[in-house]
Amino acid sequence: MNHKLELEANGYAVLSGLYTNKEIAQIIACITQAEQHGNSFMKTKDLFAIRQLITNVPQLPSVLFNEQLMALLAHLFEGDYFLTKAIYFDKPSDSNWFVAYHQDLSISVPQKTVVENYTNWTFKKGQYGVQPPVEILEDTVTIRIHLDQTDMHNGALKVIPKSHLKGIIRTATNDWHIANEVICEVEQGGAMLMKPLTLHASNRTTNGKKRRVIHLEFNTHYLAKPLAWLEYYKIAADTRV
Numbered sequence: 001m002n003h004k005l006e007l008e009a010n011g012y013a014v015l016s017g018l019y020t021n022k023e024i025a026q027i028i029a030c031i032t033q034a035e036q037h038g039n040s041f042m043k044t045k046d047l048f049a050i051r052q053l054i055t056n057v058p059q060l061p062s063v064l065f066n067e068q069l070m071a072l073l074a075h076l077f078e079g080d081y082f083l084t085k086a087i088y089f090d091k092p093s094d095s096n097w098f099v100a101y102h103q104d105l106s107i108s109v110p111q112k113t114v115v116e117n118y119t120n121w122t123f124k125k126g127q128y129g130v131q132p133p134v135e136i137l138e139d140t141v142t143i144r145i146h147l148d149q150t151d152m153h154n155g156a157l158k159v160i161p162k163s164h165l166k167g168i169i170r171t172a173t174n175d176w177h178i179a180n181e182v183i184c185e186v187e188q189g190g191a192m193l194m195k196p197l198t199l200h201a202s203n204r205t206t207n208g209k210k211r212r213v214i215h216l217e218f219n220t221h222y223l224a225k226p227l228a229w230l231e232y233y234k235i236a237a238d239t240r241v
Contacts, residue, residue, distance in 0.1 A: 003193060004076050007141070011164035011198030012182075016190040018068045024147055024189050026063045028212070031088055033059075039126035051125065053086035053214065054233050064145075064214070065235055073235070076141055076193075077220060083233040084108075084140070085217040091155045095205045101160070101171055101178075104142070104196035105131045107223075108230035115224050127230065134167060134197075136221045142194040145214040146186040153207035157184045157192060157200050164197040171199070 006013040019027070031050070036043075040051040050056055073081060085108060091097060105120070106129040112121055122129040150156045158181045163169060169176060176199055184192050194200065196217070205211065223229060 003072070007076070007193045007195065010161045011195045012159050012161070012184060012200075013193040014184050014186055014190065015072075015193070016187045018072070018145065018191045019066065019189040021189065023063060023066060027060065027145075027214070028147060030057050030060045030063060042125065048088075048090040048092070050088040051127065052231055053088050054083065054231065057088075061233075061235075069143075069145075070235070072143070072191075073218065077218070079220055081218050081220050081235075082229075083216060083231065083235060084219045084229045085215070085231050086233075087215040089211075089213045089215060091205060091211040091213075093154075093205060093208045093210050095155070095211075098155075098204045099202045101158075101176075101199045101201040103137075103163075103169060103199060105137065105168065107132050107136070109223070109227050110230050113226055115227055118224065118227065130227075132223065136219065136223075137168075137196050138164075139219060139221060140196050141218045142196055143216045143218070144186075144192040144194065145216065146188060146190055146192070147212035147214070148210050149186070149188045150211050150213075151185040151207075152183045152203065154205045154209040155202045155211040156186065157194075157202050158182065159184060159194070160199040163199040164195040167197065169197075169199065 003013040003015055034057045040056050042049045109128050109130055112128050117133045118130045120131040160176050160180050161182055163176050186192050
């Protein structure tokens with residue numbers, strides 16, 4: 001199946017076999033061995049997260065950007081692209097954490113600078129966020145790499161197909177309907193592709209199984225100067241060692 005066409009049409013796609021069991025073990029080892037300190041690390045009874053993942057786990061790219069992921073990126077992007085955000089989410093087996101339907105509207109930048117069409121500034125965990133022009137969000141591609149098999153019982157994302165085609169949606173409006181939702185079950189070593197404007201949510205864990213995900217965002221747009229992507233990372237052909 002053409003995952004690019006499916007992503008563009010429906011706002012999401014699911015694929016399997018992106019990583020072998022050995023590669024998954026290597027990825028988990030890199031994350032486990034990382035020094036866990038500073039604002040980029042967040043740990044509660046419901047969630048463990050690492051923001052700015054590539055910066056905080058510099059050994060990760062050599063395993064993460066394998067031949068399958070590089071081929072997928074080449075398929076998704078016609079021209080130059082780069083990584084703009086990387087986060088690790090570990091939803092523990094007894095997590096009661098859930099996320100209501102929303103769109104991903106914020107990007108991360110190094111500092112706050114007033115620029116036209118960049119709005120809704122935030123500052124959380126030592127990191128600035130801002131909502132960019134909608135065309136930047138429309139051209140963003142999210143790849144969620146699943147380190148565990150994930151289904152409706154341990155937090156698989158639910159999405160509203162084609163909702164990304166409606167621009168920025170107020171969730172309180174009637175522009176979408178939960179009856180259309182799809183649960184995106186993903187095999188271990190597989191990935192979910194998503195547009196950030198696709199309405200998505202996740203439920204609490206009910207089956208006692210973990211859900212570990214690496215969330216990557218890619219783009220081709222540079223921001224209006226003097227703004228820049230906080231986590232800009234160009235994936236070189238020789239990333240793997």
